[in-house]
Amino acid sequence: MEIPVYTLDAFTNSPFKGNPAAVCPLIRELSDDLYQKIAVEMNLSETAFITRINQSDDFTKGSRFHLRWFTPATEVNLCGHATLASAAVLFQYKQNINPTLVFETRSGELAVTRKGEGYVMDFPLNPPTQEVQWSDKHIQTIDIIKAAVGNHPVQDVYLSSNTEKLLVRLADSCDRSVLTSLKVDPVTLQSSERSGRVKGLILTIKGSPNCQPGYDFYSRYFAPWYGIPEDPVTGSAHTVLGSYWSKKLGKKKMLAYQCSSRGGELELEVRDDGRINIAGQAVTVLQGSITL
Incomplete structure (x- = not known):
């Protein structure tokens, strides 16, 4: 099995700055154990896995996807830079036609919209x-x-x-x-x-x-x-x-x-509705495939 993988540096427009995330767009779900093993292998702070919600959709025309994030140690509930990187992969490499993508995650629905050279993420606000x-x-x-x-x-x-x-x-x-x-x-x-x-x-x-x-x-x-x-x-x-x-x-x-x-x-x-927009850019430093 060949799994496509991209590494992008998020919140920067320069390679080797910002925060690197690995992104794997998947045709079908994998086991949690395999997700974790891939995250360990990539050895970045986050590896993101994108899967289709509706099997009739594809990565070019679909506007809603499942998104999960794994560190080398565990799955996490919310990750910003890997969400930014995931949207960038769909927009840049899958030529997604929608102006906004919505990811269903452990933290609810997260929308990402193209804006100029970067992307704006609609995230929950967490007042301390x-x-x-x-x-x-x-x-x-x-x-x-x-x-x-x-x-x-x-x-x-x-x-x-x-x-x-x-x-x-x-x-x-x-x-x-x-x-x-x-x-x-x-x-x-x-x-x-x-x-x-x-x-x-x-x-x-x-x-x-x-x-x-x-x-x-x-x-x-x-x-x-x-x-x-x-x-x-x-x-x-x-x-x-x-x-x-x-x-x-x-x-x-x-x-x-x-x-x-x-x-x-x-x-x-x-925002006045209790959420926060977080905007930034992302640059690709690696494209390849994982062979299993």
Whole structure:
């Protein structure tokens, strides 16, 4: 059996930047065990599998598809960059004729629309809740923060219980270089939190909107609990970040930059209907087939 596979770097227009995702458009469903084995073999933060909902559809004319995402360790409920990459594969390589594609996923229906050189994803918004007494109430929260940022001053700690993501905002006295220079050990980070409350850590600081290109905030994201030491550019984390910073900055539209070593840019728009638009570009770096 030959399975087509594409690797795309998402949230960038340059190869070897952004976040790489493998995408496999499938004629028929495979077993969960095989999905996981392929994800392990691809060894990227996410491998996406697209399948048809109606067998009479094809990848060119169909507008609705099933979409699942697997890390090398497990299946996940939401992934932004691999959704962006999946839409790009259907639009660019399957010449899909529809202006918008809808993916049925573990997180409900996710629509992706072409926009200029990139794509806009319609995602759920995940507002986090402030950990008011994080410094003395949640001992494990203290441990995870210390493991990530050491003695750097922390301004806010919020938890998105729905996504199990902890958001830690460094004080405004910390600039971008502080965030990028942090050395976060994934083993220490994972061992600091075993309660199950947290499965991903977002570190963020206020941006420099008055300096070109005008980023409203910066972030990094770590998820060793899912087998991802650091994710280069994370759409799902921005469903939390977008909500948090929209309220703090009083803005609906924001430009964000994720400060991993690869780096990536995301355009965000928090909508009045409780969802968020996440826009970005994607570039292909590999096309091939998996032989089974």
